[in-house]
Amino acid sequence: MRIDIEDLSVAYAGRTVVAGARLVAAEGEITGLVGPNGSGKSTLLRTVYRHLKPTAGRVLLAGSDLRELSAVQSARHVAALPQERQSDFELTVHEVVAMGRTPYKRAFAGDDATDRDTVARALADVGLAAAAGRRFTALSGGERQRVLLARAFCQEPDVLVLDEPTNHLDIRHQVELLALLRAQRRTTLVSLHDLNAAASVCDRLHVLHAGAVIASGPPREVLTPALLAQVFGVRAAVVDHPLTGDPLIAFDHRAPAGPKTPAPAEVPTGG
């Protein structure tokens, strides 16, 4: 299912932090949101998983306004890994992941064989099959993250909304997670700080700057040295990755690119 974000604006207590954002997350593609701290990535994603209401504009799921669906209907279509990660569950890993099955159950119904299989598969997908009986609160940050991802997979959504899913993960688990997302071919809208990960996993990228989408397109077209200097304030060269051929951003970690651009810049957009 495709997601269309149309002229979306979002405000907190009257302060607009996303302003007129337009973007498409195409069916079966991985669509990345990148941008500096505070540029509005999480806020935009919160409207897609219905944690926040837009102040203007709308989010369409397969052409229908998301807000016209019931909470249960939308939970069958859209699953999220939010930034605000609950970590206070006094539950086992299995129980946390099984919460992803709630949209498919009647009130107070127990797990059936399909639920149990789906939970087991999701835990195996994130490499935590052996942890099913452990207490969620006894896990490390990265392990909790993978449990919450398994919960989202368990929802069997058409659309996955992931806010910084590689946060806390060691490099092996980052690689595995991104490979899993690619293999699933689900419509995925994901925010990522790691621009090299975004360049290798995303079909299209949208760059947010001060609440506006200022560039959109395939990673190779979007992640240019000029944009990296203008939006992120860093010096970088973009080369071909020697193993994969993906764009590889080689940052100059010794010095920034000069003063940061204070407001959204006019960067040509590929639509």
Ligand SMILES: Nc1ncnc2c1ncn2[C@@H]1O[C@H](COP(=O)(O)OP(=O)(O)OP(=O)(O)O)[C@@H](O)[C@H]1O
């Ligand atoms: N709950 C909130 N209440 C008030 N303001 C908020 C809230 N959440 C975010 N903001 C503000 O909205 C703006 C956008 O924040 P948001 O978290 O969407 O950015 P982001 O691009 O996801 O940032 P980061 O990369 O740091 O996670 C920031 O100025 C932030 O301070």
